[in-house]
Amino acid sequence: MFVDKAKIYVKGGDGGDGLVAFRREKYVPEGGPAGGDGGKGGDVIFRVDEGLRTLMDFRYQKHFKAQRGEKGRNKSQHGANADNMIVSVPPGTVVIDDDTHEILADLTRHGQQVVVAKGGRGGRGNIRFATPNNPAPEIAENGEEGVERWLVLELKVMADVGLVGFPSVGKSTLLSVVSAAQPKIGAYHFTTLTPNLGVVDVGDGRSFVMADLPGLIEGAHEGVGLGHEFLRHIERTRVIVHVVDMAGTEGRDPFDDWVKINDELKLYNAKLEERPQIVVANKMDLPEAVDNIAAFTQRLAEVNPTLVVIPVSAATRDGVQTLMYKVMDLLDTIPDAPVVEELADVAERKVYKLEAEDDDDFTIRRENETFVVESPSIEKLIKRTNFSTQESVTRFARILRKKGIDAALRERGAKDGQPVRIGDFEFEFVEQE
Known part of the structure; x- marks a missing residue:
């Protein structure tokens, strides 16, 4: 099962309490304070593991609490700091504060990590409060509480190429013939409900990852037809391959299909309008497609003359290899860097800061x-x-x-x-x- 969204609770470990203790040694009748500080609580850290592909683990475990630090010890010994809690997440995970809806982190690279809940400081022992006026204080602090918060995790698949288009235009069929992926294929809408990934071997030593993204419909940018669940995955792709049913098998006009899907992409995220795109005229094995492609190409050239239209038939595999070469050549001209979310201005302060500044206002x-x-x-x-x-x-x-x-x-x-x-x-x- 593919899980691409989860809500979880995280809490840093509390700091250990400081200790009130005094030296009790032979020949030291008036030993001074000797209570040590408590240890620091553990942090909750998210770390990217490229072996993970979904957020399935967070469906069954939703609470993550780090251990608290040890209490201070006598003889001025510091309590041990607690170990950090490392939580593995798949590449492409966006971490969002559930209360403020601010993006705290966008994790894309293997080994990348972020502290999402700081552990509390340990309390000071009475050795810290000794002064000339009070050489034997009986004061010690409790440990500071660790940061706690609810987080929303959203996974955006990490793929070089994303297949977009209306339902039933042949995206899953195309992925199945160019890779070893086995997406569900059926003659009904929304056969694909979750992204399917496949590695495409072009045949000349080059390869790329292609994602078959669930079909879009009008109003997807407003959430219609699970639009938001689908559109978020397109943001990661470096190249968009727009598959059009050139035969119009469902009575729609191919050019209108292309316009509507691009409008949905633009309305969801204006930056997607600038993403490199290749238009695939699919189902060219049908007579209607041959009749439609000339008019489609002419109308497309009037709107965007830079776009390339490649006729293919995913069912018969005609033109598919030419398409793969074209996609690979385009990828070679684009920097191999994932699209990263813009983090909120306050994210660094909220995630990383150890303690709030002292504030005398009340x-x-x-x-x-x-x-x-x-x-x-x-x-x-x-x-x-x-x-x-x-x-x-x-x-x-x-x-x-x-x-x-x-x-x-x-x-x-x-x-x-x-x-x-x-x-x-x-x-x-x-x-x-």
Whole structure:
């Protein structure tokens, strides 16, 4: 089964907690702090594996969580960092943030990798908080939480050549006679529901990969007939081979077919209009095709005189070898580089940045009797603070005063004993004597 879209959840490992510990050695009656830092949580990394061809694995496993770092140790020993989680994806995978719909990465080359969820930093042990005024602190931080997000993975097949055209014009038949691929062939629309890939050996030592892409219909750029599911695969191809039923076996005009399909490509992605294209006049073994090709070629020349029309019959194989030589010669003139998506401007910051910059901005609003303080930096501090020790609580209160939150609450009428909420943490406001 070919799977070309998946939605998954990824989470970087949490950092290990720092440790409160002291030296306890013979002849060292007043040993100083010796609690080590926690280890860093593992990253979730996507790495391209050219042996994969679909996103099938993500149909059965949708959650990927890296391991958390080890807790800090005594004797000032750092907790071990967690191993990164490597997730293999096929070439051609586009990684999209499900919340913002921004493209975070476009993975096309074997071995290419990207960090999609950073692991959290380890918490600092009490050795980090020793000062001349407090040489034996009982303060240690919790590990930072790893980044978590929902991602949408879209696979765009990596092929040199893409066969496009209306349903039942002979694309699957053409692929089957020029390669070892065995696509489903039938006398009904949408016989092909997923892309089929085949390696074409031209016969002179050259070869290329051809993709039989499912048939398009009018309105495909708006999603009609599963249009979006089909069109995304065309974006990767270096050359478009546009197959036209020159015999008009279904009562359509061949030139109108060509115009409509090109309009759909252009409306979906304007860059596809610039993609090199070869027009294949198929079903030339039928008498109607011989009657139609002269008028078709003349009308095409009036619109785009640079396009080449190659008459073939996929059923009898007439003209097929000439077509393959023409395609290969055109590919030789085009740089062998995949078409890569433009990444969102913020993608690098969102994917790679280890930690947010410290932000002193905050807002205060009131919900009945409760004062709600909104501040990303303070919410982050709360998660890292171990409130089980009095020194940690005192340090947290000192930071709030330093940032001006105490004074701002007082200005807004906060009284002794009134509840204050920051994130999920709620406490009582205490008026300093």
